[in-house]
Amino acid sequence: MRSLLIVGLACALTAPLALARAIPDPNQKHAPGNEAVQTPIAEAGYSAAVNYQLQCAGCHLGDGSGSRANDVPRMKDFVGNFLKVDGGREFLVRVPGMAQSALNDEQLAVLINWLMRKDGIAGTSLPEQYQPYTGEEVAAVRHRSVLNVPSARAGLIAQMRAKGIAIEDGMSY
Amino acid sequence: MKLLDLLFERSTRHVADTTSRRKLLGRIGSLMIAGAALPVLLPIDRTSKALAADKPMAGDPGDPNSCDYWRYCSVDGFLCSCCGGSVNACPPGTEASQVTWIGTCRNPADGKDYIISYNDCCGKHSCNQCACTRNDSEEPAYRPFNNNDVNWCLAAKSHIYHCTVSIIRGVAV
Numbered sequence: 121m122r123s124l125l126i127v128g129l130a131c132a133l134t135a136p137l138a139l140a141r142a143i144p145d146p147n148q149k150h151a152p153g154n155e156a157v158q159t160p161i162a163e164a165g166y167s168a169a170v171n172y173q174l175q176c177a178g179c180h181l182g183d184g185s186g187s188r189a190n191d192v193p194r195m196k197d198f199v200g201n202f203l204k205v206d207g208g209r210e211f212l213v214r215v216p217g218m219a220q221s222a223l224n225d226e227q228l229a230v231l232i233n234w235l236m237r238k239d240g241i242a243g244t245s246l247p248e249q250y251q252p253y254t255g256e257e258v259a260a261v262r263h264r265s266v267l268n269v270p271s272a273r274a275g276l277i278a279q280m281r282a283k284g285i286a287i288e289d290g291m292s293y
Numbered sequence: 294m295k296l297l298d299l300l301f302e303r304s305t306r307h308v309a310d311t312t313s314r315r316k317l318l319g320r321i322g323s324l325m326i327a328g329a330a331l332p333v334l335l336p337i338d339r340t341s342k343a344l345a346a347d348k349p350m351a352g353d354p355g356d357p358n359s360c361d362y363w364r365y366c367s368v369d370g371f372l373c374s375c376c377g378g379s380v381n382a383c384p385p386g387t388e389a390s391q392v393t394w395i396g397t398c399r400n401p402a403d404g405k406d407y408i409i410s411y412n413d414c415c416g417k418h419s420c421n422q423c424a425c426t427r428n429d430s431e432e433p434a435y436r437p438f439n440n441n442d443v444n445w446c447l448a449a450k451s452h453i454y455h456c457t458v459s460i461i462r463g464v465a466v
Contacts, residue, residue: 151427152355153401154366158430170465173408178394178438182462187392190448220436 162224168234175221175231184241186290194290200236200245205279207272213258214266215273225262226255352402360425364409364459366398367430369441373414373456375423381460383414389458390415392448394439396430397465406465412458415446420456 149155161174173182180186184195202208212218218228233252236242266272277287355362357380358372364380365372377384393412400407432439446452 148360148427150429151361151363151366151398153363153399153404154429156399158397164465166465170408170463173462174395174397174465175438177462178410179392181391187448190392192392217438222432222436222439 161222162227168227168231171223171227171231172234175223176217179217184235188290188292191291194288195235195241197241197243198245198289200242200247200250201280201285202276203236203247203250204283204285205276208276208279210261211266211272211276213253213261214264216266216269219262219265224255225259228262229253229255229258232258353400354402358423360423360427363401364398364407364461365425366427367396367409367441368411368457368459369426369428369431370413370424370454370457371420372423372425373420373458376414376420376456378414378456378458381458383412383458384417384420384456387414387416387455388449388451389413390445390447390449393445394441394443395462396439396441398429398459408462408465410460410462411441411445412460413445413449414455414458415449415453416451417453417455419454422456 161171166174179190179192180195184199186192186194186196188194199212202212212232213228218232221228223231229252234240236246236250236252238244238246277289281287357364357374360368360372362380372380373382373384374380378387383389390413393410395408395410397406398409399405428441430439431441434440434442437443444452444454446454
């Protein structure tokens with residue numbers, strides 16, 4: 121009796137997982153209108169605003185306000201501060217969300233330039249003199265991964281503090 | 294027995310003495326008319342009926358309760374439209390996770406790619422209705438921000454997954 125009960129309980133616990141299986145039904149057809157394989161984002165030629173939505177907005181949210189509960193930093197009115205400290209310009213390309221995105225080097229440069237606008241996500245944090253990124257610059261640093269992201273970031277934040285920049289990145293330290 | 298007899302005789306005679314058949318017919322008639330008119334006259338919220346997307350529309354073809362609906366081209370989980378919510382609203386008692394992942398699906402009506410956000414609804418046990426797994430714009434797990442096997446309830450107060458909505462955020466151009 122007890123073993124039956126245990127088997128029953130195990131079945132009840134695993135049923136939802138089995139139903140929401142990770143592998144699609146082999147006989148499943150594509151949704152109507154979606155039969156063709158999608159064009160990879162690097163070749164799709166979307167605008168920077170669309171690329172931001174597809175590659176960044178899921179976590180950083182549409183306006184760049186981020187999510188403190190998930191340690192997603194706030195970019196809105198803050199991200200431009202990275203350009204004011206040593207190593208910050210490189211860090212913005214090498215940070216995993218940027219470096220590992222599906223965008224090609226040129227698209228990534230355009231995307232960062234799109235962020236760095238007075239009326240964009242960088243907003244008030246944009247430095248007076250902004251030198252736009254180029255595809256070559258991105259290509260040169262993108263593939264050197266940051267081995268310890270939190271400590272690299274903390275170093276940059278410490279530099280900002282030393283310069284008297286208010287740390288409003290939404291993170292809890 | 295005699296007592297019951299007496300009781301019923303008295304009560305029927307009383308009814309027959311104090312009411313008329315014509316009046317009864319008149320009353321029933323007016324009640325029927327008022328009954329038919331009441332649902333039309335009362336201030337009932339009919340917006341839900343007007344917005345219900347149960348019928349295929351020209352610009353948004355397909356049945357949102359079926360995994361074959363075009364917006365579900367990258368969904369992995371249970372469809373909220375089968376769980377007491379709708380294609381873009383969480384069921385009552387669940388919380389939508391703000392942090393999520395975003396992909397694209399092609400609308401067969403106009404052949405355009407739409408930006409779709411697959412937010413999870415969280416806080417109740419698995420809905421277990423309409424399991425649907427499609428991976429058209431999903432990316433491998435080394436790009437977790439574009440992966441649908443992640444439990445996106447990680448950003449909600451409760452991390453218990455209930456179902457997934459598919460919200461249009463714009464046209465991908």
